[in-house]
Amino acid sequence: MTTTKSLIKNNTFYDSLTLMRISKNASELKEIIQAVTVMGSENNKRMLDDVGLLTDNAKHATTNDLVISVSGKTNSAVESALEAIETMLVGVNPARITESVPRTIEAALERLPDANLALISVPGPFAKLEAEKALKRGLNVMLFSDGVSIADELELKKEAEKKDLLMMGPGCGTAIINGVGLGFANIVQKGQVGIVGAAGTGIQEVTTLIHQKGYGISNAIGTGGRDLSNDIGGIMMHKGIKILENDNNTTVIVLISKPPDPKIERTILEKSYTKPVIFCFIGGEAPEPSRTINAPIIVTVHTLEEAAIAAIALVKKEKWSKIIFSRPMEEVLRIAEREWLKLNPQQKYVRGLYSGGTLCSESFIILSRLLDNVYSNVTRSKFELKDVRNSQKHTCLDMGEEEFTAGRAHPMIDPLLRQQRIISEAKDQECAVILLDIVLGYGSHIDPAGELVNSIRDAKALCEKEGRYLSVVASVTGTDKDPQGLKNQIDKLIDIGVVLMESNAQAARMAALIATRGSTMQILEGS
Amino acid sequence: MISSTAKSISMGLNAAGMISKNGIIGYVHSIFERSFLIYTYDKRLISVVKKGLSNGPINIVIDIAANQSFPLTLKLGDIVTRLDDSLFIGQSLEILLNGSEIWRSSKKLLKLDDPINLNEKINLVKKLAIDQGTHDGLGQLIKYELEIINGDDVPNKSLNMIAKKALPFLKELISGFLTNNIMMVEEAAEGLIGFGLGLTPSADDTLSGIMTGLYILGNSFPQYKNYILTVNKAIISKVDGTRTTLVSKEFLEHSARGEVAETVNSVITDILSPSESLLNFRVNTLLKMGETSGTDITLGIILGLRMGLELIKEDIFRTIECN
Numbered sequence: 001m002t003t004t005k006s007l008i009k010n011n012t013f014y015d016s017l018t019l020m021r022i023s024k025n026a027s028e029l030k031e032i033i034q035a036v037t038v039m040g041s042e043n044n045k046r047m048l049d050d051v052g053l054l055t056d057n058a059k060h061a062t063t064n065d066l067v068i069s070v071s072g073k074t075n076s077a078v079e080s081a082l083e084a085i086e087t088m089l090v091g092v093n094p095a096r097i098t099e100s101v102p103r104t105i106e107a108a109l110e111r112l113p114d115a116n117l118a119l120i121s122v123p124g125p126f127a128k129l130e131a132e133k134a135l136k137r138g139l140n141v142m143l144f145s146d147g148v149s150i151a152d153e154l155e156l157k158k159e160a161e162k163k164d165l166l167m168m169g170p171g172c173g174t175a176i177i178n179g180v181g182l183g184f185a186n187i188v189q190k191g192q193v194g195i196v197g198a199a200g201t202g203i204q205e206v207t208t209l210i211h212q213k214g215y216g217i218s219n220a221i222g223t224g225g226r227d228l229s230n231d232i233g234g235i236m237m238h239k240g241i242k243i244l245e246n247d248n249n250t251t252v253i254v255l256i257s258k259p260p261d262p263k264i265e266r267t268i269l270e271k272s273y274t275k276p277v278i279f280c281f282i283g284g285e286a287p288e289p290s291r292t293i294n295a296p297i298i299v300t301v302h303t304l305e306e307a308a309i310a311a312i313a314l315v316k317k318e319k320w321s322k323i324i325f326s327r328p329m330e331e332v333l334r335i336a337e338r339e340w341l342k343l344n345p346q347q348k349y350v351r352g353l354y355s356g357g358t359l360c361s362e363s364f365i366i367l368s369r370l371l372d373n374v375y376s377n378v379t380r381s382k383f384e385l386k387d388v389r390n391s392q393k394h395t396c397l398d399m400g401e402e403e404f405t406a407g408r409a410h411p412m413i414d415p416l417l418r419q420q421r422i423i424s425e426a427k428d429q430e431c432a433v434i435l436l437d438i439v440l441g442y443g444s445h446i447d448p449a450g451e452l453v454n455s456i457r458d459a460k461a462l463c464e465k466e467g468r469y470l471s472v473v474a475s476v477t478g479t480d481k482d483p484q485g486l487k488n489q490i491d492k493l494i495d496i497g498v499v500l501m502e503s504n505a506q507a508a509r510m511a512a513l514i515a516t517r518g519s520t521m522q523i524l525e526g527s
Numbered sequence: 528m529i530s531s532t533a534k535s536i537s538m539g540l541n542a543a544g545m546i547s548k549n550g551i552i553g554y555v556h557s558i559f560e561r562s563f564l565i566y567t568y569d570k571r572l573i574s575v576v577k578k579g580l581s582n583g584p585i586n587i588v589i590d591i592a593a594n595q596s597f598p599l600t601l602k603l604g605d606i607v608t609r610l611d612d613s614l615f616i617g618q619s620l621e622i623l624l625n626g627s628e629i630w631r632s633s634k635k636l637l638k639l640d641d642p643i644n645l646n647e648k649i650n651l652v653k654k655l656a657i658d659q660g661t662h663d664g665l666g667q668l669i670k671y672e673l674e675i676i677n678g679d680d681v682p683n684k685s686l687n688m689i690a691k692k693a694l695p696f697l698k699e700l701i702s703g704f705l706t707n708n709i710m711m712v713e714e715a716a717e718g719l720i721g722f723g724l725g726l727t728p729s730a731d732d733t734l735s736g737i738m739t740g741l742y743i744l745g746n747s748f749p750q751y752k753n754y755i756l757t758v759n760k761a762i763i764s765k766v767d768g769t770r771t772t773l774v775s776k777e778f779l780e781h782s783a784r785g786e787v788a789e790t791v792n793s794v795i796t797d798i799l800s801p802s803e804s805l806l807n808f809r810v811n812t813l814l815k816m817g818e819t820s821g822t823d824i825t826l827g828i829i830l831g832l833r834m835g836l837e838l839i840k841e842d843i844f845r846t847i848e849c850n
């Protein structure tokens with residue numbers, strides 16, 4: 001028995017690729033026979049009729065209405081598919097046709113009086129004002145905007161603390177609140193792992209890896225990158241921990257950040273926790289054993305992937321163990337060897353071109369442990385890359401930094417500068433491996449891999465013409481539920497010969513392995 | 528108080544006509560990332576687009592960059608008023624019209640390239656569209672354009688649902704055109720209009736490409752111009768508010784008169800004229816238009832030009848021989 005149902009969204013328009021992708025993803029759901037999403041024109045309705053998807057309510061749709069029709073083997077499968085489609089659509093901004101969109105917090109609250117969170121993304125100079133308005137009305141705030149002074153941030157966070165509200169940001173790019181992704185979040189399933197993070201793509205990497213392994217997230221609270229500085233004092237990290245401690249759905253807490261200010265780090269470490277807690281302070285030192293940490297279980301990890309693995313193990317109440325590569329070492333070596341055998345002797349450097357800041361920091365740390373002379377714009381050490389336009393020996397470049405984004409969109413949205421940089425790195429005769437991150441999810445470019453493959457192909461061709469080979473290693477931060485489709489993105493990269501690894505950390509290790517012709521294997525095995 | 532000011536860099540001839548008089552012009556109908564539409568009181572659309580987007584007959588290009596936002600206060604339903612040298616969009620935006628260039632679709636008579644070059648250039652466009660286009664709409668059919676023109680079988684197993692369903696209507700349209708059967712053209716158009724995904728459905732984009740290709744080619748052959756106009760009129764006779772979206776309706780009606788965005792126009796004129804030098808670049812720009820629109824229009828251009836060249840091929844040879 002087949003059940004067919006339609007959902008009509010009046011006066012709504014989504015771009016055609018989104019609709020195509022949603023139809024395809026929905027068609028692949030369990031017990032679903034087919035799913036189609038089209039505008040309600042006469043010819044589209046005729047097509048729906050031809051394929052048995054024209055329901056009574058779809059017949060009344062007009063050319064300005066979006067028709068979503070699904071047929072499946074059971075009523076519940078169809079209902080679930082329609083619900084899943086609604087969720088997929090939530091992540092995509094429709095163009096607005098006739099319904100007015102509120103332009104002020106007041107107007108938005110009139111429309112949605114029960115709302116308890118405001119996501120604010122306005123130019124920096126107006127951000128504080130809007131955040132103040134929201135806090136005044138008792139709303140938790142996610143402040144996507146940056147360009148807010150540290151004094152204003154402190155003022156906002158103190159105000160929020162007084163009112164027992166969240167003030168995520170400024171510059172908070174990612175959060176997942178009760179299953180709803182905000183900013184650059186991925187679509188992940190609900191689960192027991194709660195995260196507080198001062199690292200946007202760090203949260204994305206951990207949440208997606210947890211999802212990919214079949215587990216889920218209760219909440220992921222972003223704090224903004226400066227929260228753990230001495231000036232702000234970790235106000236929102238503390239608040240986030242408190243929320244997760246009191247959240248019945250959270251059984252394991254993960255804290256993610258670049259190295260915090262030592263004084264603030266101490267206040268985090270010395271808190272009392274009632275739930276198992278994982279510290280993932282990228283590039284930071286492990287807490288000293290002498291420090292008293294009151295928690296049932298403490299795990300300190302050094303990579304985002306380890307944070308995900310440890311979190312899952314703690315949810316399962318099992319011991320966790322580190323992994324260097326997901327695949328057997330022999331297979332990893334075979335892949336690496338296949339790449340390095342094609343390199344010329346003068347090709348020896350890794351060039352990491354990153355859209356995600358935390359992912360770049362993580363790779364910088366990993367590569368610095370494996371290789372000498374790794375330079376980056378994410379460090380203020382002697383290995384700081386002075387001229388971001390020119391790579392130096394091994395380089396990890398965060399292309400989301402201000403020097404690249406002034407006057408243009410973030411590289412997770414606009415791939416142009418990364419495309420150009422791939423070509424210019426390929427021209428360098430000493431470049432052996434280009435290392436990339438591809439970040440999916442809400443807000444990211446709708447086809448980031450698709451945008452990069454042409455440049456990668458051109459870069460490889462350029463090297464080939466000059467008698468060289470260019471190795472490209474990448475990882476994709478995303479899930480099967482993301483609007484871009486994880487498999488679709490992975491396939492595009494594999495098709496053009498990119499070495500695709502299961503996590504950002506593994507990609508960095510693979511890049512080092514290739515560039516050193518396998519000589520880092522010993523260090524990796526030792527670790 | 529008006530919150531922002533922008534300057535109009537250029538405006539299409541039709542848009543200029545629609546805002547030529549002082550008074551209320553219409554209201555903001557829809558807002559997109561890079562443009563917003565004004566619905567005029569005589570039921571037409573004007574598209575206000577950010578700098579860097581193509582000129583077009585109904586476009587007003589303003590000096591807001593693609594990575595800048597429209598004013599936050601801009602909202603649907605804002606009344607649009609012309610007052611002397613300014614166009615006011617509610618309380619949100621004042622567009623200064625003084626000094627704006629008027630853009631018009633090129634309708635000049637083209638000196639046609641020789642048939643061998645024309646064929647090679649269409650093949651180049653086809654190759655680019657196959658390699659770099661987005662084939663979720665009708666783009667999959669580009670590979671089979673010659674089979675479609677000749678009415679031959681197309682292996683349709685691998686086609687998506689949209690392409691599969693549109694294919695017989697496209698063949699019918701071409702057959703009607705080549706056999707002077709206007710009723711057949713009308714019937715085929717009826718099956719195509721509003722079909723496919725998106726705000727400008729795929730089949731509409733392809734029809735737009737066909738009509739524009741035919742129109743521009745027909746400009747160089749006055750003896751066929753009336754026939755081509757009749758065909759285009761037959762196609763749009765089936766366009767109404769129940770069959771397709773308002774935006775698509777507007778674009779189709781302009782396409783029938785050869786009035787299209789500069790991006791589309793320049794691909795066609797580059798194919799047809801001997802002096803082309805930027806065809807590659809122009810096709811790539813067109814392929815990036817919208818989501819599937821650029822590729823769907825490209826299919827239309829290829830089909831339209833093939834249809835037109837088939838119709839007038841005797842005349843082309845005669846012209847070349849005379850030269």
